[in-house]
Amino acid sequence: MSNTFSFNRWLRLVGLHWSDHRRLYVLAIPVIAGLMLVWFGFVTMMNDQWAFHPDLQLVTYYVGLFFIGGLYGNMIFSALSRKRESIQFLLLPASHLEKLLCGLFFSVVLFFITYTLLFYVVDIPMAHLARSIHIARLERFGRMVGQSPEVNIFNLFAVKDGPAPDFFPPLLLMIYLSIQAFVLLGSIYFTRYAILKSLLSAIGIVILSVLFLSKVIFPLVPDGWRMSGLTSWSLFSPSEIKFVRLPLWVGHWSYQLLQYGLPLIFWVTAWFRLKEKEV
Amino acid sequence: MVTIRDLHFSYRRKAVLDGLSLEFRPGYIYGLLGKNGTGKSTLLRNMAGLLFPQRGQVRLGDLNPVLRQPAFLEQVFLVPEEFHFPPVLIDEWVRHRAVFYPKFSYTLFEQTLVEFQIPRDVRLTDMSHGQQKKALISFALSTNVALLLMDEPTNGLDILSKSQFRKIIAGALSDEKCIIISTHQVKDLENLIDRVTVIDNGKILFDQPINNISRKLQFKLSFDPDETSRALYAETSLKGNALVLPSYDDEDESHPDLEMLYKAVVLQGDRVARVFRN
Known part of the structure; x- marks a missing residue:
């Protein structure tokens, strides 16, 4: 069998991961569903009309995805922060690539599918319930039922419901993947308080980028010129308006890289870090 | 290997x-x-x-x-x-x-x-x-x-x-x-x-096969002061002095007492090493 990747060995690894974590996952599913149920119930009590509004569903979906997905991304390689478990993990006869892909299969693919299914399993009946309660309330106060808007289920994959309609898949989903990949990398990189150190590193990177822009890039730009977008600069003065833009393909590929490339970059870095890991 | x-x-x-x-x-x-x-x-x-x-x-x-x-x-x-x-x-x-x-x-x-x-x-x-x-x-x-x-x-x-x-x-x-x-x-x-x-x-202090140890060293209990003075390592006990002695007769193999051997190696490393160099 190959020393880099063997599908059979990877399948065994998936089976092993499932066997070791099955109880945790089986418990986590009703907990996540319960939290969503409590949240939708709370909103329905507070404002039944708002409870089935697509914006609330969108916010609920993404807040849960970022928070739970981030925690899970941090957990998937958390064995590496505990000496006892990391010895067994690193010495298991499978390649680093197989171990990483097994982690990604659970944290990226299976988690996303399970979370999304759970969301809709709770969201659809709760949205209809909220509308029924809303209609009942309207009737009680003798108002026209026709005034009640229809249930509009938030569609994760529909561009029109996305937070940034120009992008598909939704930009928030790609941001989530980048953050989760960064947290996953942090859990391999740091041995203690991995999630806090990962978040601190991310904040540090953002601050350094802002400082780099303000202290290095902006002083190089002539007076009055401002950045407008990632690859464009503009000058608005009383006498003239100028606009400079890098070739279109540069902007296009920069956006593509930011949108799709970041998770890939973090996953590849995680693979290298896994290879270098010592216990 | x-x-x-x-x-x-x-x-x-x-x-x-x-x-x-x-x-x-x-x-x-x-x-x-x-x-x-x-x-x-x-x-x-x-x-x-x-x-x-x-x-x-x-x-x-x-x-x-x-x-x-x-x-x-x-x-x-x-x-x-x-x-x-x-x-x-x-x-x-x-x-x-x-x-x-x-x-x-x-x-x-x-x-x-x-x-x-x-x-x-x-x-x-x-x-x-x-x-x-x-x-x-x-x-x-x-x-x-x-x-x-x-x-x-x-x-x-x-x-x-x-x-x-x-x-x-x-x-x-x-x-x-x-x-x-x-x-x-x-x-x-x-x-x-x-x-x-x-x-x-961080260094190898001693590295020998057991049969070599059995041939080159003797492990015994003794009250004999002469033997005790010749010992590479000695420990007093109620049953007599526990000794690690150099063995001069290759035919006369002794069963190694690992604990005594270990103490002898750690505390009298040079003397033990000399026995194995000969």
């Missing part, structure tokens, strides 16, 4: 292994002795590919442990001093791990479990530490890997289990296997190991 050349390893600035060179061959059980913190576990982890040498190299045949390739990992098993089990029954735990070891023997595993009296209907996390350790040792032996590394395997085992351990390990050795046991409880390895290697301050 395992070749270690000029191995250097340090934690930050503290040198732990300082130019070690050793060779381990299949068909033998090696005892790695030394005080706590002298680098025994660090050496085992360098051999397993969990730590990377800062200088020098370790090889298992042609394989480099640092790469941790499946072809290498299939041939090595480390029983660490501390380990983790998920909350599953032993049969389920084994079923999902045995498939990674091409030479895994379910028959040997069954036999070892019976011999160690490990319950099958109790979750691994609900077992006592000693039972968990015996379960892990059973699995380790059944993998039939070429290189079996054991770090303080008798820690946490009761007296009966320690003698079971010695019996099982001795029975599991074959011409293709090399077993390296690191311990500071030297008594536990008596009648088991074929070669004694003592590490101190």
